[in-house]
Amino acid sequence: MSAFTQDAGPDVHQLIRQLQAREAELALIHQIAGVGGVEVDLRDGFRNRRSPEYLEIHGLPPTAANESHEDWVARIHPEDRTHAEGQFLDALAGTALDYSAEYRIIRPSDGQTRWVRVAAQIDRDAEGRPIRLIGAHFDVTDAKFAEQALRESEERFRTIANSAPIPMWVTKLDGQRSFVNQAYTEFFELSYAEALRFDWRSRVHPEDAARILKAEQLRTLVPASPILPKDLFAIEIRILRTNGDWRWIKAVSQPRFDEHGQHVGFIGVAHDITAAKQAEIELRASEERFRLMVENAPVMIWMSDANGKCIHLNQMLREFWGVSEQNVHEFDWVDTLHPEDRGAVVGVSSALKKRCSFELKARYLDTKGRYRMLDTRAHPRFSASGEFVGMIGANVDVTERDEAERARDLLVDELNHRVKNTLSIVQAIAHQTFRKNADPVEARHAFEGRLIALGQAHDLLTEKNWENASLGQLAEVTLDTKGANADLISITGPSVLLAPKQAVSIAMALHELCTNARKYGALSEDEGRVRLDWSKADDARAPLCIVWRESGGPPVSPPARRGFGSTLLERTLAHDLDGEVSVEFEPEGLLCRIALPLDSSVVGIRS
Incomplete structure (x- = not known):
């Protein structure tokens, strides 16, 4: 027996040492991993052995003695206690070889609530009764908090x-x-x-x-x-x-x-x-409508960048300057300015710097080589963010309008001049007609007749825009040769155009000669007749000759006093028109000759 013991002894001790080494390694692994090991002997109560890591996890002192089942249950969180204990007892009462659970404990050492996860193996005898439980406890508090935080985050x-x-x-x-x-x-x-x-x-x-x-x-x-x-x-x-x-x-x-x-x-x-x-679709449609409207507008529309460089000219403006749509960006409108209007560029540059509206009127050379007056109005353009991006403006060709305004001004001046002259004539007629001791009734009739003659002359001039009047038409209207005097007065002569002043004076003179003939001369008798002739030589410097000849009337003699007719012939025709007037009282009747130069600006005789 002793020999057997001596032979077997070294092997047993070696096995024990190996076992101790493995247990030490396992303990080290538990320590490093923070695993709390526990062994419970279930054959006689709940005797147990617990590793230092277990004691630390559960908040127990290192010297803690064997604890009872009730001590373990007491550490479980009140909310988890019933379920955790029941789950443990059910596992023992069953046939399973594995037991796992998660529950909270309240550590006696610091009162903290910690989550514990248990993984254990149950050893059973041949009849299936539990005899031992070997397990590991893990502190999963941080993981549980992380899960909770994740759930809350989710x-x-x-x-x-x-x-x-x-x-x-x-x-x-x-x-x-x-x-x-x-x-x-x-x-x-x-x-x-x-x-x-x-x-x-x-x-x-x-x-x-x-x-x-x-x-x-x-x-x-x-x-x-x-x-x-x-x-x-x-x-x-x-x-x-x-x-x-x-x-x-x-x-x-x-x-x-x-x-x-x-x-x-x-x-x-x-x-x-x-x-x-x-909105984008509508904006594109709006931009297309705007483009079509601008492109076909009857005014010249343009757009520039912030530096005043052209970036768009509509069709009318491109045609005005002869610029193709592809070359708009290369076009410089300043080159087309009239030399005298180049100073306008300063105002445009100032408006660009101030980012404000401006108006400009200047002459520009068009594609036909003509300088046209354009009236420009422009306004600044800003982006949606408020950034200044350039100008948009419109040019209107006002060349004809300006010419019309100048013509209107000339017309107004001419009208003022003519009104003053007419008033002067009317004033002179009135002064001569209503002279001292004049018969009121006779004077009124004379005044009306003279005004009518003046008005008829004005009507003829108005028909010709006060440029000229035909001597033949003037004589026909003034002497009424196609009306009451058709058989009494005859007129012959070439086509002659008279200047406005000449037409008015000759009309008044013919009226006075006719009135005098009706009152005192040839037309005062049934057999009396008047012949009016005029002629002009081909020489442009030769005067116009007008002859008034009466016949078949009573004998005539020079008047005892000078009347309106004499004054008109001598002062107006002779003096104001630089003409010559002669009046002869012949036995056959009155003979009046008038010679006056024609205005060089009026075409004289047409055969």
């Missing part, structure tokens, strides 16, 4: 996402939705579960479908770095609503990465940009 995300007024979603790598918010389900009018399974691509407009990438194509675009360019995964598409409306959507997605930097899917949002798209 709950906050869901709350925020569901409160957002725009659709949001989260996808897996394969493109399957793992989350959609309430706005997403409302947009597609689906339940949450239906929305997760729904293939949203089926609602995309056919014209936009080809631009949508598949999940595997999207994955190839995700760079290794989480820092991505803006709008890398952005697209504008039309999606059909359940009510049949097409809505413009701008979908923006960003890759999702896990804690290891691995790409795990996408998160995205969708903005309904239908109103913006409609």
Whole structure:
């Protein structure tokens, strides 16, 4: 027996030492990993052995003695106690060989609440009765807090996402939705579960479908770095609503990465940009209408940049300067200014610097080589952000208007002059007619006749824009040779044009000669006649000769006093018109000769 013992002894001791070494290694592993080991002998109560790590996890002193089942139960958090103890006892009473649990304890050492996870093995005898439990306790408080924080974060995300007024979603790598918010389900009018399974691509407009990438194509675009360019995964598409409306959507997605930097899917949002798209369409339509209106406007319209360089000329202005649409940017309008108007550039430069409106009137050389007067009005243009971008203006060709204004001014001056002259004539007629001791009735009739003669002369001049009057028409109207005096007065002579002043004076003279003949001369008797002749030599310097000849009337003699007719013939015709007048009282009747030069600005005789 002793020999056997001596032979076996070294092997047993060696085994013991090896076992002790393994236990030491295991203890070291438990220490490093923070694993609390426990062994419970279930054959006689709940005798147990606990590692130092177990004691630390449970807040027990290193010298803590064997504890009872009740001591363990007492450390369990009141809210978890009943469930944890029941779960343990059920495991022992059953047939399972494994036991695991999670519960909270309140550590006696510091009163902290800690989460403990238990993983144990139950050894049973041949009848299945538990004889021993060997397990490990882990402090999983930090993990539980992290899980709780994650759940709270996810709950906050869901709350925020569901409160957002725009659709949001989260996808897996394969493109399957793992989350959609309430706005997403409302947009597609689906339940949450239906929305997760729904293939949203089926609602995309056919014209936009080809631009949508598949999940595997999207994955190839995700760079290794989480820092991505803006709008890398952005697209504008039309999606059909359940009510049949097409809505413009701008979908923006960003890759999702896990804690290891691995790409795990996408998160995205969708903005309904239908109103913006409609506004964009209307803006383009408005711009096109504006372009057509400007291009075909009956005025010259232009636009410049901030430096005053032309960037647009409408059709009328391009035709005015002979500039093609392609060469507008190279055109410099300053080169077309009249040399005398070059100073206007200073005002334009000042307006550009001050960014204010300006008005300009200057002459510009057109494509036909003519200088045309253009009236320009321009206003500054600003971008949506308030930046000055240039000027827009309109040029109106006022050449004819200015010429008309000058003509009007000349006409007004001429009218004033003529009115003054007419008033002077009327005043002279009145003065001579209503002279002292004149018979009122006779004077009134004479005054009316003289005014009528004056008016008839004015009518003829008005028909010719007061440029000239025909001597033949003047004599015909004044002497009424086609009316009451058709058989009494005859007129002959070539076509002669008289200047306005000459026409008025000769008309008055003929009226006085006719009045005198009717009162005292040839026309005072039935057999009396008057002949009016005029002639002019071909020489432009030769005077116009007019002859008034009466016949068949009573004998005539020089008057005892000088009347209006004598004064008119001598003062007006002889003096004012630089003519010569002679009056002879012959036995056959009165003979009056008038010679006066014709105005060089008026065409004289036409045969």
